[in-house]
Amino acid sequence: MSGPVRVLLADDHTLVRRGVRLILEAEPDLAVVAEAGDGAEAVERARAGDVDLAVLDIAMPRMTGLQAARELTRRLPGLRVLMLTMYDNEQYFFEALKAGACGYVLKSVADRDLVAACRAAMRDEAFVCPGAERALVRSWLERLHRGDGLPERAVTEREEEILKLVAEGHTSREIAALLFISAKTVERHRANILHKLGLRDRLELTRYAIRAGLVDP
Amino acid sequence: MSGPVRVLLADDHTLVRRGVRLILEAEPDLAVVAEAGDGAEAVERARAGDVDLAVLDIAMPRMTGLQAARELTRRLPGLRVLMLTMYDNEQYFFEALKAGACGYVLKSVADRDLVAACRAAMRDEAFVCPGAERALVRSWLERLHRGDGLPERAVTEREEEILKLVAEGHTSREIAALLFISAKTVERHRANILHKLGLRDRLELTRYAIRAGLVDP
DNA sequence: GCGTCCATCCGTGCTGACACCCATGTCGTC
DNA sequence: GACGACATGGGTGTCAGCACGGATGGACGC
Numbered sequence: 001m002s003g004p005v006r007v008l009l010a011d012d013h014t015l016v017r018r019g020v021r022l023i024l025e026a027e028p029d030l031a032v033v034a035e036a037g038d039g040a041e042a043v044e045r046a047r048a049g050d051v052d053l054a055v056l057d058i059a060m061p062r063m064t065g066l067q068a069a070r071e072l073t074r075r076l077p078g079l080r081v082l083m084l085t086m087y088d089n090e091q092y093f094f095e096a097l098k099a100g101a102c103g104y105v106l107k108s109v110a111d112r113d114l115v116a117a118c119r120a121a122m123r124d125e126a127f128v129c130p131g132a133e134r135a136l137v138r139s140w141l142e143r144l145h146r147g148d149g150l151p152e153r154a155v156t157e158r159e160e161e162i163l164k165l166v167a168e169g170h171t172s173r174e175i176a177a178l179l180f181i182s183a184k185t186v187e188r189h190r191a192n193i194l195h196k197l198g199l200r201d202r203l204e205l206t207r208y209a210i211r212a213g214l215v216d217p
Numbered sequence: 218m219s220g221p222v223r224v225l226l227a228d229d230h231t232l233v234r235r236g237v238r239l240i241l242e243a244e245p246d247l248a249v250v251a252e253a254g255d256g257a258e259a260v261e262r263a264r265a266g267d268v269d270l271a272v273l274d275i276a277m278p279r280m281t282g283l284q285a286a287r288e289l290t291r292r293l294p295g296l297r298v299l300m301l302t303m304y305d306n307e308q309y310f311f312e313a314l315k316a317g318a319c320g321y322v323l324k325s326v327a328d329r330d331l332v333a334a335c336r337a338a339m340r341d342e343a344f345v346c347p348g349a350e351r352a353l354v355r356s357w358l359e360r361l362h363r364g365d366g367l368p369e370r371a372v373t374e375r376e377e378e379i380l381k382l383v384a385e386g387h388t389s390r391e392i393a394a395l396l397f398i399s400a401k402t403v404e405r406h407r408a409n410i411l412h413k414l415g416l417r418d419r420l421e422l423t424r425y426a427i428r429a430g431l432v433d434p
Numbered sequence: 435g436c437g438t439c440c441a442t443c444c445g446t447g448c449t450g451a452c453a454c455c456c457a458t459g460t461c462g463t464c
Numbered sequence: 465g466a467c468g469a470c471a472t473g474g475g476t477g478t479c480a481g482c483a484c485g486g487a488t489g490g491a492c493g494c
Contacts, residue, residue, distance in 0.1 A: 013303060013324035015331060019236010037325075086230060087433055107230035108254075114232060158441065169420045171480065185442050191482065201450095201481070203386045203423055210427060210434040217427040217434060375471065388450065402472050408452070418451070418480095 004031040005122050006050055010042035010065065011057035011084070016107070020055065020084070023111045030118055039063025043071050046079060053121055056101075058085040058092060064213035066092075066099045073100025080121045084114070095212055155196055160214070162189045166202050167209035221248040222339050223267055227259035227282065228274035228301070233324070237272065237301070240328045247335055254278075256285035263289055263296060270338055275302040275313075283316050290317030297338040301331070304429060372410055377431070379406040383419050384426035 007024060009032050011017045017035050024030045034049055036042035039056070040063045046054055054072055056065035063071075069081045082103040083096040096104050102124070105117045155163060165175045172190070176183040190202070199205050209215045224241060226249050228234045234252050241247045251266055253259035255277045263271055271289055273282035286298045299320040300313040313321050319341070320334045372380060382392045389407070393400040407419070416422050426432045 013233075014327050015236055015240070015301075015324045016230075016233055017236075018240060018328055019232055019234075022239045023232070023235060084232075107232045110231050111235055156440070169417070169424070173480085181441085182443055184444060187480095187482075188443080189441085191484095194482080200386070203420060206420055206423055207386070207427075207434050210424075217424055373470070390450085398471085399473055401474060404450095404452075405472080411452085 004029050005118065006031055006033040006052045007118065008032075008034045008036065008042060008046050008049075008051040008054045010036040010039065010045075010054065010060065010068065012037050012060045013057075016057070020114065023114060024118065027115055030115070037061075039065060039068035042068045043075075046072055046076060051079060053080045053082060053118060055082045055084050055118070058083060058087060058096075059217075061216075064216075066095050066211075066213040069096065069099035069101050070213075080124075082117055082121050092211055155193055159189055159193050159196075162186060163193050163205065163209060164214055166190055166193075167206040167215045169206075221246050222335065223248055223250040223269045224335065225249075225251045225253065225259060225263050225266075225268040225271045227253040227256065227271065227277065227285065229254050229277045230274075233274070237331070240331060241335065244332055247332070256281055259285045260288050260292075263293060268296060270297045270299060270335060272299045272301050272335070273318075275300060275304060283313060286313065286316035286318050297341075299334055299338050372413055376406055376410050376413075379403060380410050380422065380426060381431050383407055383410075384423040384432045386423075 007030055009017055009020055009024075011020070014037075017037075021032045021035070024032055034045045034051060036045050038060045042054065042056060042060075042065075043063070045051070054068075056068055058065040060068075065083060065085070069083065072079055072081055081099075081101045082105060083092075083101045084105050084107060085092065085096075086107045088106055088108075093104050103117045103121050105114055161179070162175060165178065170178070172183045172186040175186045179186070190205075193199075194201070194205065197205070197208060199208060206215075210217050224247055226234055226237055226241075228237070231254075234254075238249045238252070241249050251262045251268060253262050256273070259271065259273060259277075259282075262268070271285075273285055275282040277285075282300060282302070286300065289296055289298055298316075298318045299322060300318045301322050301324060302313075303324045310321050320338050322331055322334045378396070379392060382395065387395070389400045389403040392403045396403070407422075410416075411418070411422065414422070414425060416425060423432075427434050
């Protein structure tokens with residue numbers, strides 16, 4: 001490719017954007033051509049301008065980085081996506097990969113690792129943080145070996161609808177009233193969701209939904 | 218004072234430290250002379266070296282920025298402390314003031330606001346973020362007018378301990394076993410927390426804890 | 435047409451969450 | 465010493481969450 005890699009930077013914290021920008025701009029082969037303060041803005045910018053690589057924070061208002069990643073990889077197949085996050089967390093890691101990200105970088109890493117991740121992404125290589133993240137890769141590979149693939153949790157549309165409402169804190173009765181169905185049906189759906197996703201109760205369901213970017217914290 | 222202000226920078230995210238350092242170093246009157254990756258390290262560094270101003274993140278391993286602030290302002294009265302955080306949160310704001318911080322800066326602010334906060338701190342002026350933080354100040358002033366003082370919505374240490382465990386999805390019985398106390402006491406604490414924070418149930422508690430950064434999603 | 439998936443609904447029973455009442459002992463403060 | 469804040473414990477009662485069993489009807493594929 002001719003010229004430097006054009007990077008879109010999305011993080012709701014100005015100071016973090018500023019720092020990352022300064023780090024990336026120090027490299028001659030990387031150029032930050034756009035910034036965004038939330039997920040929705042990131043999608044806009046990426047669709048509007050010419051961008052090769054999107055570096056997305058996970059926790060952002062309006063639309064999370066995971067939602068944005070799903071949106072971007074679906075609409076702009078040529079675009080590479082790198083997740084940059086503070087969460088050293090297995091669930092997020094998997095969600096990020098499923099959302100189409102080709103790298104997962106912790107905010108606690110050194111500058112050169114971030115730069116390395118950007119370059120790896122452009123070479124279409126997966127990049128995962130050194131150190132603590134090793135555990136993630138191991139568990140990931142184990143799953144592949146076991147043939148689990150990515151355990152495709154197929155919740156139906158209706159179930160996802162109820163999932164969101166449950167995760168937002170509504171009781172069965174409230175949801176029933178909202179959807180004009182019986183509270184019993186809501187409970188039945190909820191039970192199916194819990195079973196499909198391997199979750200214990202609505203509290204775990206909530207955390208799952210927040211991680212998956214289905215609802216805001 | 219002769220020479221630039223000597224700044225100690227504490228944040229567990231290398232990339233954030235890097236960014237803030239670059240921003241501060243661009244100012245001739247500010248010099249970052251030390252960095253720390255957690256609260257305990259921050260206290261060590263501040264006590265060892267000559268530091269005029271400590272810029273502390275709130276969410277850090279080993280010792281939080283709030284604990285570090287309390288420690289530092291007690292042991293080193295000449296030292297100014299500035300909290301730098303992602304939490305636009307009334308609770309933390311009050312906690313920071315009580316801990317002796319003379320400023321509260323969000324990571325979402327612009328560079329110049331951070332610099333302004335550092336300078337204000339050195340002039341012994343209180344600094345609070347523009348924008349969203351106005352609401353905090355208003356609410357604070359209202360409380361002062363009502364004569365509430367700093368009316369402690371604050372949860373106690375023990376309560377915060379239980380808060381985290383509840384938000385992580387543990388039942389009363391599990392928490393009781395973990396802490397070697399009765400399940401009844403856990404329920405009592407949980408009820409007090411819900412009442413103090415104005416929350417409905419453990420699900421809202423979880424979302425609160427996630428927003429406040431007390432637990433990961 | 436038959437099977438499968440999905441959405442809808444019901445009953446029963448257990449357990450935990452939550453609200454309300456209560457008391458005890460230990461602090462530190464005034 | 466009295467008082468308040470805190471942590472500890474108990475009792476009782478209501479309600480929602482969740483597991484388990486069942487049933488119906490509609491859509492879609494083969």
